[in-house]
Amino acid sequence: MVSLPSLMHVSPLSWIALTCALIAALIMVLYLVYRPPLDARTKAVLALGLGVLPIMTALIGNVEGLRATESQAFCGSCHTMDLHIADANDPDSLGLAAIHSRTKMFGDRSCYVCHKDHGMYGYALTKLGGMGHVYYFLSDYMWEDVDASISRIHIARPFRNENCMQCHSTSGRLWSEVPDHRGLLEDLRTGQTSCASVGCHGYAHPFSKADEPGAEAHLLHDPVLSEGP
């Protein structure tokens, strides 16, 4: 059900697409109701209603659709992600996902910003990976309660430090002042040691690894880092 607040968030581009769709629909309905003779004028109007305007709607719809796939709301629209989204938006959570979601740079795109592939073909590869998620959801998790599936959900491949290093360059002064960072510099840069491992910063979504030893342990108890903006 579309509520009024969600309508208020529709972008100006979407309103253009919707206007095109409404005009095209009006042309088609008028043709179906009045059945005018198929002269050149009718065909020109139909070319607008069946060609130009729907194509504009589709193009803008693609842009908006792809943008939508980057939002937390999109990731959270599968019930299996409910707990992950709740944790990411929990102001009291000290997990990596929650800490990063509190910053404006990640905000309501935090799932995508952290999990996307940052390589040259990253956008396409990320979308392909997303199709994999859809497959797993439809074939396995769809009818399962989130509490039952939480222990089975796992990341497709280990989280790469490369993603963390898009922001944390590993060369800043504050970062280098941490003894563990200095000692593990090469391992961190090559991905031998994961930033999100037990004993370092811990799991990004610690609640989901409650059964694993040390899941709650992470070194982000620094009040400055934990509070966020």
Added chain:
Amino acid sequence: MRRRIDEVLDTASRRRLLTAACVLGLIGLALMSWSLFDQGWIPVMMAMSIGQLVGTLSFALFVLVVIVDLRRATFRQSTPPEPRDLDDP
């Protein structure tokens, strides 16, 4: 195969084709518009797959009507201009 295509193009009803194109177009537009408001995975994926497939089919039917029209049209032969005698003042 070619004869079969010719037969379809010669006997196809333009009105039926356009009716089908309009109905499919309305379905496609509805799916695409839905995703502009509700950005969950179902509307977005429906719009970008089924919505666009149905919309493309609708446009293809319109193009088919144009092709049928062109095949049935009788074009008047253009007459070449009268040769002018260049010596004539």
